[in-house]
Amino acid sequence: MVKEDISLLREAFDSFNRAVDRLSSSYSELERKVAQLKEELARENAEKEKLRGYLESILNSIDLGVIAVNVEGRVIFFNRAAGEILGLDPQKAVGRSCSSVLGLDSPLEETLRNTRRRTFDDELINPEENGEPIKVEITTSPMWDEHGKVIGAVEVIKDISERKMLEEQIRRSETLSALGEMAAQVVHEIRNPLGAIQLYVGILQRELSGDQKKLADDIASGLRSIEIITSNLLALARPIKPSFREVDILALLEEVITFAIYAIEENGIKLIRDYPECGLICHVDPEQIKQVALNLILNAIQAMPEGGVLRISASKGDRIKLEFEDTGVGIPQEHLDKIFNPFFSTKSTGTGLGLYTVDKILRAHGASIRVKSQVGVGTCFLIEIPEVIKGEQR
Structure with missing residues (x-):
């Protein structure tokens, strides 16, 4: 009886050991599978993180x-x-x-x-x-x-700022082209009778005296005004062709300032030059660029009837930058898109062709002009000129 019990106990123990071995083996297999799954999960997470970083890199580029x-x-x-x-x-x-x-x-x-x-x-x-x-x-x-x-x-x-700007330039070019053609026709029709009228008025000026001669002089003065206006109209149709030369922009600015300095000082305006010590060399038409600078300086003077500050800055990066900044009356926001249009002016005098001519000259140079202004604070014109113009005529 005891032997049988011992035998049963041994069998039970052996069965238990076999079960433990199987359980241990299953647990080891489970551990191996868990480790494998963890490795696969880590690999997948790493791939996802890599893909996420790759997508972020694309989106940030x-x-x-x-x-x-x-x-x-x-x-x-x-x-x-x-x-x-x-x-x-x-x-x-x-x-x-x-x-x-x-x-x-x-x-x-x-x-x-x-x-x-x-x-x-x-x-x-x-x-x-x-x-x-x-x-x-x-x-x-x-x-x-x-x-x-x-x-x-x-x-x-x-x-889309650049696209909108190009669209506006195309629209404006088409409008100005049509306006120029019309202006040329109008000038032709006006100048023929105008020449005859000027001839007859000249005869009257020589033959009349007293009040009658004064009337003839007034008529002649009015005819000269019409002649100036027709010449300005004709400028709309005439393309600008720069004659490019290698020049120092700073030297050009100084020439213009010398010409305008009396008007600057007479109007109580403080002039500040913000130039680099060395010159700024580029290929431009010197006379046309001087015309641009003079127009902008005269505009600044007219914008400061009670005096103020005119700062003229020049710098060089990938392009040459010129700034004409005044502390004048400023330009209303609703006028900023119109100031480069022909015949647009907020002043009671003038033809409204000054800034139009400035813009036209700069376009012919492959350059650009922008304006920032605030009423009661002042106005800043920023010009950017490439050092070398594509297709320039040297």
Whole structure:
């Protein structure tokens, strides 16, 4: 009996040992599979993180601003270009509410509400660009998960300032071309009878005396004014052809200042020169560039009837930059888009062709001019001239 019990106990112990071995083996297999799964999960996570970093790198390399928010309206992605366009720090934007970053009227908020895709043009204010509006094209679209549930929204911002500027230049060129052709025809029709009238008035001036001669003189003066106006009209149709030479821009500026210094001092204006010590050499038509500088200086003088400060700055980067900044009356915002149009003037005197001519000369040089102005504060004209003009005639 005891032997049988011992035998049963041994069998039970052996069975237990076999079960423990099987359990240990199963546990080892389970540990191996868990370790394998952990390794695969870590590898997948690393791949996902690598892909995420790769996608972020792509999105931060493009010139389109990209902003994404979750369904609660919290910013979850804000790329480099969006920061540059909006003048915001991407790191400070992420995690904040959409409305606190982009304003209460953010198109992303509307897209989250109505879940519809939108594309429209707008103007944004970038504080780093001195508060100047930037023309942009904005596209917003909801984001869905694999089940079709909205999980957020994305906004793509494209800076179209240059495109809009080119469109405006094309429109303006077409308008001016048509205006120039019409002006040439009008001048031709006016000058024929004008010449005969001037001839007869000249005879009257020689033959008349007293009050009658004074009337003839007044008529002659009026005819001279008409002649000047017709000459200015003809300038619209005449293309500007610069004669390029290698010159020192600073020397040209000094020539113009010498010519205008009496008017500057007579009007109680303080002149500040902000030049580099060395010269700024580029290829331009010196007489035409002097005409540009003189026009802008005279404009500044007229804008400061009670005196002020005129700062003329010159610097060189990839292009030569000239600035003419005054502390005058300023230009109303609604006039800024019109000041380079022919015959547009806010002054009671003048033909309204000064700034038009400035712009026309600079375009012929492959240069550009921009204006910033605030009423009661002053005006700044910024000119950018390439060092070498494509197709220049030397």
